Amino acid sequence: xxxxxxxxxxxxxxxxxxxxxxxxxxxxxxxxxxxxxxxxxxxxxxxxxxxxxxxxxxxxxxxxxxxxxxxxxxxxxxxxxxxxxxxxxxxxxxxxxxxxxxxxxxxxxxxxxxxxxxxxxxxxxxxxxxxxxxxxxxxxxxxxxxxxxxxxxxxxxxxxxxxxxxxxxxxxxxxxxxxxxxxxxxxxxxxxxxxxxxxxxxxxxxxxxxxxxxxxxxxxxxxxxxxxxxxxxxxxxxxxxxxxxxxxxxxxxxxxxxxxxxxxxxxxxxxxxxxxxxxxxxxxxxxxxxxxxxxxxxxxxxxxxxxxxxxxxxxxxxxxxxxxxxxxxxxxxxxxxxxxxxxxxxxxxxxxxxxxxxxxxxxxxxxxxxxxxxxxxxxxxxxxxxxxxxxxxxxxxxxxxxxxxxxxxxxxxxxxxxxxxxxxxxxxxxxxxxxxxxxxxxxxxxxxxxxxxxxxxxxxxxxxxxxxxxxxxxxxxxxxxxx
Amino acid sequence: xxxxxxxxxxxxxxxxxxxxxxxxxxxxxxxxxxxxxxxxxxxxxxxxxxxxxxxxxxxxxxxxxxxxxxxxxxxxxxxxxxxxxxxxxxxxxxxxxxxxxxxxxxxxxxxxxxxxx
Numbered sequence: 370x371x372x373x374x375x376x377x378x379x380x381x382x383x384x385x386x387x388x389x390x391x392x393x394x395x396x397x398x399x400x401x402x403x404x405x406x407x408x409x410x411x412x413x414x415x416x417x418x419x420x421x422x423x424x425x426x427x428x429x430x431x432x433x434x435x436x437x438x439x440x441x442x443x444x445x446x447x448x449x450x451x452x453x454x455x456x457x458x459x460x461x462x463x464x465x466x467x468x469x470x471x472x473x474x475x476x477x478x479x480x481x482x483x484x485x486x487x488x489x490x491x492x493x494x495x496x497x498x499x500x501x502x503x504x505x506x507x508x509x510x511x512x513x514x515x516x517x518x519x520x521x522x523x524x525x526x527x528x529x530x531x532x533x534x535x536x537x538x539x540x541x542x543x544x545x546x547x548x549x550x551x552x553x554x555x556x557x558x559x560x561x562x563x564x565x566x567x568x569x570x571x572x573x574x575x576x577x578x579x580x581x582x583x584x585x586x587x588x589x590x591x592x593x594x595x596x597x598x599x600x601x602x603x604x605x606x607x608x609x610x611x612x613x614x615x616x617x618x619x620x621x622x623x624x625x626x627x628x629x630x631x632x633x634x635x636x637x638x639x640x641x642x643x644x645x646x647x648x649x650x651x652x653x654x655x656x657x658x659x660x661x662x663x664x665x666x667x668x669x670x671x672x673x674x675x676x677x678x679x680x681x682x683x684x685x686x687x688x689x690x691x692x693x694x695x696x697x698x699x700x701x702x703x704x705x706x707x708x709x710x711x712x713x714x715x716x717x718x719x720x721x722x723x724x725x726x727x728x729x730x731x732x733x734x735x736x737x738x739x740x741x742x743x744x745x746x747x748x749x750x751x752x753x754x755x756x757x758x759x760x761x762x763x764x765x766x767x768x769x770x771x772x773x774x775x776x777x778x779x780x781x782x783x784x785x786x787x788x789x790x791x792x793x794x795x796x797x798x799x800x801x802x803x804x805x806x807x808x809x810x811x812x813x814x815x816x817x818x819x820x821x822x823x824x825x826x827x828x829x830x831x832x833x834x835x836x837x838x839x840x841x842x843x844x845x846x847x848x849x850x851x852x
Numbered sequence: 853x854x855x856x857x858x859x860x861x862x863x864x865x866x867x868x869x870x871x872x873x874x875x876x877x878x879x880x881x882x883x884x885x886x887x888x889x890x891x892x893x894x895x896x897x898x899x900x901x902x903x904x905x906x907x908x909x910x911x912x913x914x915x916x917x918x919x920x921x922x923x924x925x926x927x928x929x930x931x932x933x934x935x936x937x938x939x940x941x942x943x944x945x946x947x948x949x950x951x952x953x954x955x956x957x958x959x960x961x962x963x964x965x966x967x968x969x
Contacts, residue, residue, distance in 0.1 A: 605927070633862055640869075642860050650861045650914070652899035690897050692928045701969060702866035704873055732929035846937075 380437055386421055387429040392420040403462045408727040408810060409790040410452030413464040422467045424549060424586045431547045432630045434461060434843050442845050443580040445485055449520060450728055451810035454580050457847030463584065471495050478563040480538050480589045485515045489714040496713040501592040502528065505713035512714065515588050520810045521577055523763055523772045525627045525713050528620055531766035532575045538562050538589035542575055545839035553589065562589035574834065580845040582838045596663035598670040599695035602677065605654040608688040610741050612656050615684045617735060619660065624673045632760040635776060639717055640706050645780055647757045659696060659710055663712065666699035719738035724781035727790060729797040730774035731806035739804050743773060746800050756795040773806055816849045858910045864901055868912050868966045881967050885910060890920035890957065897926045921961060922953030934969050
């Protein structure tokens with residue numbers, strides 16, 4: 370606990386005055402719920418849970434936190450798989466899920482304005498009867514749209530548009546000192562949130578900072594027109610290098626929405642094969658690739674499909690057993706779970722039911738030799754530690770970079786297994802970093818390792834910015850080597 | 853979670869899931885499957901699978917024993933049927949689906965797969 374009992378009561382009463390009695394808690398049972406997430410990261414209790422309903426309430430809580438110099442950690446659902454909302458230094462967990470309004474859909478400039486508590490489920494329902502689509506992750510419907518964007522998540526149009534921070538038009542943010550600032554064109558006009566430039570782009574002060582520099586209260590995100598034709602195909606194959614080569618060719622063709630390249634173990638996990646049994650069996654294909662594309666007309670659709678089939682033939686020449694089929698056809702066999710690949714967001718029940726799920730998710734070069742080498746190294750490490758080799762990768766932004774990650778499930782009931790997972794993640798990080806892979810949603814321990822290895826002037830600049838914005842060091846302390 | 857008792861190989865899971873689901877949806881199909889008594893081997897180019905039909909149950913395994921029927925088909929041809937791009941009859945007549953043993957069970961095999969897909 371950070372405070373003496375008297376101070377604790379004093380803060381508690383002041384928080385109650387700001388947000389109302391029922392939206393503050395220091396009950397041990399509730400603090401416990403916010404002390405951990407599904408990852409292997411050690412738990413750490415907050416002192417208070419506060420659930421504000423308005424920007425004004427957030428500002429008041431921030432001022433109070435400065436007065437008492439207690440940490441604040443923003444939180445929506447804690448679903449980030451990086452341990453990022455575990456309050457490393459205690460303090461207030463500011464749960465923003467009551468702020469869940471979709472404030473506006475601008476059909477001219479194609480963006481939405483949302484509050485932090487808006488989930489992918491909310492957004493999908495909202496857009497259902499419009500002409501627009503958003504970009505969904507392989508994550509549960511209760512995950513936060515805003516957190517996903519601020520943390521550079523990867524979604525099912527990321528091949529077209531890049532990671533989600535790249536589609537933010539602007540934000541409204543409460544600084545650690547309590548000022549409310551607008552970033553983007555909305556700084557000039559309340560009704561224009563269409564872009565970030567051409568003024569100096571200050572959005573970078575908040576993206577990937579994991580709540581260390583501000584609490585974002587509104588965000589404008591791009592949406593895109595729905596296309597009348599959309600289809601999903603899948604490939605099963607054995608030759609990784611050639612499969613990856615055609616994945617890259619299709620990514621660069623500028624005709625695809627999304628391409629996922631996964632190990633067959635990942636497909637088994639999605640299909641509900643129990644923990645420990647999602648392993649590759651002799652004779653099976655090693656790799657599954659899903660291809661998502663859309664078109665404005667039937668002719669355009671057919672032309673794209675022809676290109677995909679021709680590209681697949683190149684794989685078939687090297688890997689004669691490779692097959693190409695439709696996701697809908699596979700769903701006839703495998704059932705609804707497989708169909709969910711086309712209907713994001715969705716919850717992979719079998720991923721979570723053992724209590725633990727983690728990854729070292731990285732963005733890295735698209736170089737073929739590096740990817741193939743990375744898979745081999747990572748598989749050896751995972752096998753050594755006795756976990757399932759569930760690889761899940763995605764080509765990003767037209768093939769400009771690559772998302773390389775694993776979905777690793779484990780049992781949180783066994784401390785030995787949790788410790789083994791920590792060792793595995795560290796070893797994966799160390800080896801993949803050498804290949805140029807950078808962990809996104811960077812856990813605190815990985816950030817510390819990066820700081821040891823990267824340009825020291827970058828670290829100094831980051832610390833200077835943090836000190837300037839947050840002189841009392843109260844916003845999510847303990848991240849990126851900043852106490 | 854419900855205990856999973858099916859196969860864990862990628863094609864076995866597909867056949868097991870489709871058969872189980874169809875049996876739940878269609879009582880007539882269920883009765884038909886539950887009255888079969890044979891070891892049906894599906895020889896895919898990746899690996900062979902055995903669907904063992906016994907009184908009131910079926911199991912799918914990669915351990916082949918005492919085959920009653922052996923059907924050979926490429927995975928791509930199998931998936932084309934699933935996809936609706938082709939049919940069992942067409943694949944059979946085009947010799948893309950071959951009976952290496954047990955051709956007399958042709959209609960039973962046809963019924964198992966055509967209804968399942």
